[in-house]
Amino acid sequence: MPNDASLAPLCAAEQTALVDLLYRQSHAMLFINFVIPIPAVAVFWSHLPHALLLAWGASIMLVTLARIALARGWSRHTQNPAMAARADASRVWAWRFAVACGLSSALWGAMGWAFYLSDQPQLLAFLAFVIAGMSCGSITSFAAFPPAAVAAQTLLILPFAVRNLGQGHGLPLVYGVFALCLYGANLFYTRVSYRTLVDSVRLRFENAALVDQLKKERDRAETANRAKSKFLAAASHDLRQPLHALGLFLDSLQRSALSERQAEVLGHARAASVAASEMLTTLLDYSRVEAGVVRTQEAPFAIQPLLSALEREFGAQADAAGLVYRSRETTAAALADKALVDLVMRNLLSNALRYTQTGGVLVACRRRGQQLALEVWDTGCGIAPEHLQSIFEEFHQLGNPERDRRKGLGLGLAIAQRLALQLHTRIDVRSLPGRGSVFRLCLPLWSGALQSVPDPLAAPAASEDRLAGLHIVVIDDDEAARRAMQSLLESWHCHCTCAESGPDALQQLSATKQPPDAIITDFRLRNGETGKEALQLLREHGQHPVPAIIVTGDTSPQRLRDAQSTAALLLHKPVSTADLQQALIRLLHP
Missing domain, CATH: 1.20.140 (Butyryl-CoA Dehydrogenase, subunit A; domain 3)
Structure with missing residues (x-):
């Protein structure tokens, strides 16, 4: 029927x-x-x-x-x-x-x-x-x-x-x-x-x-995501090693007497090294967000010093590109993590300058009730309405079908949005194709008094004389990196003991009987040894916590978490001369 x-x-x-x-x-x-x-x-x-x-x-x-x-x-x-x-x-x-x-x-x-x-x-x-x-x-x-x-x-x-x-x-x-x-x-x-x-x-x-x-699709996506993270970490580490050594050699070479032609070639080499370093730094920022090692530390801070620091850095880039860079002064203060806000704004400004050919960029701070809106305006190519959300996807770039790496990797806005979520907010965007765009980051407004505290984004003044005579142990399994670090440190009048592993460093220290003032070690060494293990070995031998810096080119989430668990300052390859010098001064002359 x-x-x-x-x-x-x-x-x-x-x-x-x-x-x-x-x-x-x-x-x-x-x-x-x-x-x-x-x-x-x-x-x-x-x-x-x-x-x-x-x-x-x-x-x-x-x-x-x-x-x-x-x-x-x-x-x-x-x-x-x-x-x-x-x-x-x-x-x-x-x-x-x-x-x-x-x-x-x-x-x-x-x-x-x-x-x-x-x-x-x-x-x-x-x-x-x-x-x-x-x-x-x-x-x-x-x-x-x-x-x-x-x-x-x-x-x-x-x-x-x-x-x-x-x-x-x-x-x-x-x-x-x-x-x-x-x-x-x-x-x-x-x-x-x-x-x-x-x-x-x-x-x-x-x-x-x-x-x-x-x-099944979720499992495939998670597997692909893990594979992508592993690939990024491995590629980033393998590229950071020679770039780190190259940067140190270039800094040492700059201190030598050079002809005009040699100085010009050196400038081009440094520009290429900086461009590669910027792309790897972007990958590192992405891996740090994925690793979950980015933690917010909310504190009230004035907005104007942040805007001034950004103007000093990105204003020079705008001038070099023939663009106008302007920022409006403000007396407002926000309650947020200043370091994360700085990183978000850097990504937004880099994106704005990259896609602006004529005109310029404006950075402004506006009050919206109990919130502050940090805005980045540009006169670039603009974004079609159907692409306003996809621009925050990883490795997504508009107007770059040829994948020109001078236009970045397509991670800047993805990193900025992920960091904004860490700040319990998000990035909004409005755009008119052919007219330009405005990116807005909203933060809680702070109306109370501001304490006079050191700015975590401001680096201490570097002075080579403050490092003269110090005994520094360098541990790195890459010979080029060891030689470059030794050359740089000796140019600062430091005494160096270079080793490829923790036991090798311990053997040399036992022979010289001169205790180190600081240790600089790579995180991933040969035969499965880590910088954390090398530090523990040397500190146990010296029976006191020697100040240390871990320098790593590894961006895998687990490696980042392991490195952050050590009582050492963490730097990421390639490390600039100024960053390394400031880090040593901060450790040895707090």
Whole structure:
């Protein structure tokens, strides 16, 4: 009856699910089969032979017990996944159910024939009530298997309908017509219920398949993300090693007497080294954010010193590119992590200068209620509305199909947005193609007094004389890096002990018997040794915590977390001469 052409064939799993519904939804009918026969026998006890009533009631109970045993057998069957997945086995259990419920329905239908008393209107109404209730209740109970549902409706209703129609007049005729109408209506709703169950079962399996697919896609994405992070870390480390040594050699070479032509070539070499260093620094910033080692330290700070520092750095870049750089002065203060705000603004300004060919860049600070809006305006190429969100995606660049690395890596805005989230805010952008863009970072406004504290972004003044005569141990497994570091430190009049590992450094110190004033070590050394282990070895030998700097080109998240756990200053390759000098002064002359 319900085998409509619009219903696609059921798979084995769907058939099994429907049969399971068939057994589970019949629990209520099993209970009714135990309860209703008792009042039915009581009602007819004084009007029909007792033997007939008892035989009928006992037969109902026995068939119901058989159906309960059948339901338990199905439950044990489903505990075996291999058997439960077989469509032929599910059909066998469905037909078993149909036979059992057919016997039960036949017994209830026999009640409508054998208990029929045309001269007793109250008993006739009672019969009609019981049969109607049983037939309506079987719709939802048996709808999952159409043959069982059709058999139940036919065996329940038709005997009572035929017996009434056989009277041919009066109230029985009304009951007969009512029974036929009920029969047709129940078959219709059985069909509707079946299709609803099929749709729900299919939807359940489709959702399960979709969830499984989403999990697989998530796993693939996570695997790809981990592979990307590992690749970035490995590539960054391997490139940082020679760039670090190159930068130190160039700084040492600059101190030599050079001809005009040699100085020009040196300038070009330094520019190339700085460009490569900037790209690797961007990768490091990205890895630090992904590693979760970026932590916010909120404190009130004045905005103007930050804007002034940015203007000194990026104003020179704007002048070199023939652009106008302006910043509006402000007396406002914010409550946030100044170092993270500085990094966000640097990325926004680098992006603005990179995509501005004519005109200039404006940096402004505006009050918006209880917040401050730091804004970077540019007169660049602008951004189409459909790209306003995608620009914050990793490695996404507009207007750079040739992947010109002079335009960066496409990570600046992604890093800025991730850092903004660390600051519990976000970066908003408005843009008009061909007119320019404005990027806005909102921060909490600070209205209280500002304490006079050292600016963490301001570096101490460097002086080579303050490092003269110091004994510094350099540990690096890269020979070029060791030589470059030694050359630089000796130009500052320092005494150097260079080693490729912790035990090598310990051996040389034991021979010279001169304790070090500071240690500079790479983080990843040969044979699995780390800078942290080398520091522990030397500090245990000297029995005092020697000031130390860990210099690393490794950007993997775990390496960054390990390096930050040491009681040492962490610098990232390639390290500029000024940064290294300032770090040593900060350590040795706090």
